[in-house]
Amino acid sequence: xxxxxxxIGAELRRGLVQxxxxxxxxxxxxxxxxxxxxxxxxxxxxxxTLYPLLRRLxxxxxxxxxxxxxxxRPRKYYRLSxxxxxxxxxxxxxxxxxxxxxxxxLNANPADLTEAQTS
Numbered sequence: 001x002x003x004x005x006x007x008i009g010a011e012l013r014r015g016l017v018q019x020x021x022x023x024x025x026x027x028x029x030x031x032x033x034x035x036x037x038x039x040x041x042x043x044x045x046x047x048x049t050l051y052p053l054l055r056r057l058x059x060x061x062x063x064x065x066x067x068x069x070x071x072x073r074p075r076k077y078y079r080l081s082x083x084x085x086x087x088x089x090x091x092x093x094x095x096x097x098x099x100x101x102x103x104x105x106l107n108a109n110p111a112d113l114t115e116a117q118t119s
Contacts, residue, residue, distance in 0.1 A: 016043065017038070020038065021050070026079075031047065031054060032047065063078050063084055
């Protein structure tokens with residue numbers, strides 16, 4: 001049963017990490033730094049999940065990246081593109097709407113929800 005919960009939890013986190021990463025990447029960060037910030041905030045995310053997500057967001061035009069080779073080792077930094085800056089408020093609104101709806105559903109008596117629908 002624990003494996004089932006782990007899988008469902010991972011699926012939920014994967015969707016959330018997209019919006020959260022976009023919000024955090026208003027500031028320039030490299031991938032491992034982002035993993036650490038997410039973990040500190042309580043949203044554990046594995047690098048194997050995060051890096052493909054960052055590439056997808058970049059492919060979709062929401063992020064831009066650049067390599068910094070000036071330090072002890074090269075790091076790829078990410079930040080919001082202009083499109084990402086424009087999309088973030090809308091994505092936050094979508095998240096707040098989903099979060100509110102899920103909160104109402106999780107805290108409601110199912111009968112109350114079905115009665116409201118038929119009224």
